[in-house]
Amino acid sequence: MVKIEPFAVEQWMDTYETKTTYNIAETCCASISIEDLQNxxxxxxxxxxxLTQKLTYGAIRGSDEFLGHLSRLYSVKTPDSLPKENILITSGAIQANFLLHYALVGPGDHVVVHYPTYQQLYSVPESIGAEVSLWKAREENKWEVDTKELESLIRPNTKLIVLNNPQNPTGAIIPRSKLQEIVDIARRQSIIIHADEVYRPLFHSISPADPEFPPSLLSLGYENAVVTSSMSKAYSLAGIRVGWIASRNKDIIERCAVGRDYTTISVSQLDDAVASFALAPHTIHNLLDRNLQLARKNLDLLEKFIESHRWGCDWVKPCAGTTAFVKFSKMGRPVDDIALCKLLNDKAGVLVVPGSQCFGRDGDFKGYVRIGYVSETEVLEKALERLREFMKQEFIDDVPLAK
Incomplete structure (x- = not known):
């Protein structure tokens, strides 16, 4: 029997997200309706x-139109376009990640995972029987990765290196030069690199003209690179449950397709159609511009809150994505982040995510809280106002220190 750890962040969200007033735990850009999308x-x-199309299973691997839009996105500034056949549509990035690891990893394999990150990326390979080494990014280094440390973690049986770029929960990026170093390390042993790029292309605090602007992993010419992503985070369409796996190595796609046949035969035709419309040239630019402007405006609001409460919280300002990892402390000692999050929800109606419970192992990230700041601006403004009142009235007396 496969043993898998409870999925802490998903269980936390399931418990609280429908029972709160101001949800700034959500990691998607503020959701939109079909009408919004058309506008x-x-x-x-x-x-x-x-309204007249018959609702069959549809195109099993994804419609030609949708695959064409994705192929175009992954073919920008690359010498060779990505064939549509090298993309597999899935029910969200969460299924894409699961299928990929299920297809590529087995007992006795070794996997290196960029950390902190979404728990699925290390718990699934562990459940399959692989040994996982956490490649730790550290706050004192602004959450940057150390490729020398990566080299020290590589073993003869290392099968997979897993990246999250932009990173959840910190909002940090792996810049172009570091990505190239990772590719060079992996190439020596033909190790597959998986990049979860679900927050791409929401790069709100770095210019595409910057020489370190991170391209998609697929742009670096490594055959054993594979990426996953979805319509949920940067595209505001979590409700359609559409994601994908893409690689220049067709064998990887075919191995994932075998596992997919046993899970979802196809993605809903309705979901595929909405995703196709969103990624079409007539819509995608306006959609991304809307979300980038929202991210920049809201990040500025959050930054002002952090700056005015340095006595109780600190952070490394996010560079991309929708999440910030904020550390709360009293007298230089981290607070009990789980207690803080529960008190915030119960007393202020503000939902955030405790870092130690949902992203930490072995006591990591005590005092850290993940905040999703690309909600509707009004929601964030009201949540921060409640948080200000909480910090003034209850934080010092009611929130315990971490043990």
């Missing part, structure tokens, strides 16, 4: 959905 399009005569 963002420059082609007002085109509809996201057809």
């Amino acid at each position: 963002l399009s420059s082609e007002k005569s085109i509809r996201p959905l057809s």
Whole structure:
């Protein structure tokens, strides 16, 4: 029997997200409706959905239109375009990650995982029987990765290196030069690199003209690179449950397709159609511009809160994505982040995520809280106002220190 750890962050969200007033634990850019999506399009005569199309299983691996849009996105600034056949559509990035690890990893294999990160990326390979080494990014280094440390973690049986770029929960990035170093390390032993790029391309605090701007891993010319992503985070469409796996190595895609046949035969035609509309040239630019502007505006609000409460909290300002990892402390000692998050929800109606419970192992990240700041601006403003009142009235007396 496969033994898998409880998924801490998903259980936390399931417990609290429908029972709170101001949800700033959510990691998606503020969600939009079908009507919103159509209004963002420059082609007002085109509809996201057809009311006359018969609802069959549809295209098993994804519609030609949707695969074409993804192929175009992954072919920008690369010498060779990515064939549509090298992309597999899934039910969200969470299924993409699961299928990929299920297909590639087995008992006796070794996996190196960029950390902190979404728990799925290390718990799934462990459940399959692989040994996992956590490649730890550290706050004192601004959450940057150390490729020398990566080299020290590589073993003869290392099968997979797992990256999260941009990173959840810190909002840090792995810059271009570091990505190239990782590829060079992996190439020596033909190790597969998996990059969960679900927060790409929401790079709100680094310019595409910057020489260290991180490209997709698929852009670096390494055959054994594979990426996963979805329509949920940067594209505001979590409700359609659409993700994908893409690689220049067709064998990786075919191995994932075998496992997919045993899970979801196909993605809903309706979901595929909405995703296709969102990624079409007439919509994608306006959609991403909306979300980048929202991220920048809201990040500025959060930064002002942090700066005015340095006596109780600190952070490394996020560079990309939708999440910030904020450390709360009293007199230089971390607070009990689980107690803090429960008190915030119970007394202020503000939902955030405790870092030690949902992202930490072996006592890591005590005092840290993940905040999702790309909600509707009004929600964030009201949540921060409640948080200010809490910090003034209850933080010192009611929140215990971490043990």
